[in-house]
Amino acid sequence: MPYSPRYDDDGEDYSSEDVEMWIRAAINRRARFIQLSHHPRDDDLSDLDNVPLVSCHLKHLHLSGTMLYDKTLRQLSSQCPSLQVLELKDCSLDGPHISSASLITFTMVECRIIRDLTVAAPNLISLRCVNPYHHAPSFQDMASLATATIMLNDSFLHDEFEERYAEPDPEVFECDSDSNDDSDADSDLSTSDEFYGDKVLGGQNVIRSLSNATSLELIADAEEVILNRELEMCPVFSNLKVLSLGEWCMAADLHPLVLFLQHAPNLERLFLKLKTEHEEIDDDIKPEGTSFACKNLTMVNIKCPMDDERVPVLEQFFVANGIAMEKISVYHRPTHQPRLSLAIRR
Helix, strand or coil: CCCCCCCCCCCCCCCHHHHHHHHHHHHHCCCCEEEECCCCCCCCCEECCCCCCCCCCCCEEEEECEEEEHHHHHHHHHCCCCCCEEEEECCEEECCEEECCCCCEEEEECCEECCCCEEECCCCCEEEEECCECCECEEECCCCCCEEEEECCHHHCECCHHHHCCCCCCCCCCEECCCCCHHHCCCEECCCHHHCCCCECECCCCCHHHCCCCEEEEECCCCCHHHHHHHCCCCCCCCCCEEEECHHHHHHHHHHHHHHHHCCCCCCEEEEECCCCCCCCCCCCCCCCCCCCCCCCCEEEEEECCCCCHHHHHHHHHHHCCCCHHHEEEEECCCCCCCCCCCCCC
16 A cells, blocks of 8 residues: 555554455455555565465466565466466565466566576566576576566675675665666666675576567676576577667677677667776777677667767677668767755855
8 A cells, every 4th residue: 555644654554464354355356456565664575475375367466575485486376377467576585486377477676586496487478587686586488488678786696695785785786777768777787896706696597598589688787697607508599689788798808799699690679788887898809700690680779878989899890790880879878967956044
């Protein structure tokens, strides 16, 4: 329920028993759409462990600020046979599997994954996984997938994450995203040097599972571990038409970018979303091993900081592979200006 000023700030306007009662009532009334939002004045997660999520009518389930144990995940997987849309935001998941033959859309935004989690959904069409904490999920059986957005930050995916950030430092977790365009998914993900050398958890098979997609967006920082690790087993993306890549694709003199283009022969549109902070790349990239053939590529869109010295290198790279200059567009990201404050004293 949204915040209402009629409630006393020092009093409770609901209890966990109320939440359980509401969910039970919705299921008993054969609800097809259920949304449970995190209360703005309650830091505790709602716990659905005592609520039987068993319904042959439920099609859309949207949860935020909710704790999902193995029991609940198993119920969603096997006892909600009509569930088509599952959206999880700021949730905690403590179970090994989400497996559903009915799911069409699955969204997971800033969720804490306590242990290894595998998501299997053979009829899934749309997938969105943004900034998971502690573990990155693994995906399998995604034969029907058409569109996917994966955003990863290594700073959140380490075996010592819980101990180091029991109470997260907002400066470490700060993300700078374009709030005016959610589809852009262009976030400046911060990375802490403290994490270098730690074990990055999860994400097995994340790239191979996306091989049938027609539209992909893979956003991460430079030197991101999981995407670079999984890219070494890169499949052929025969159906891929639209590809968006973040800063991580520029590593090792464009190796991730080249590898992707070599495995996407039918690509039509390419978006590169580059950040302010970056490593230098060779301004004279050798043609050996960097060639690709994307005969249908009609547009290359580069979004980058002003005066980014990598732009001429990228233009040279694409022209050398048969992409005409008029197909290459460069858009400069606005630099962040310090906010001004004005204080007037009487």
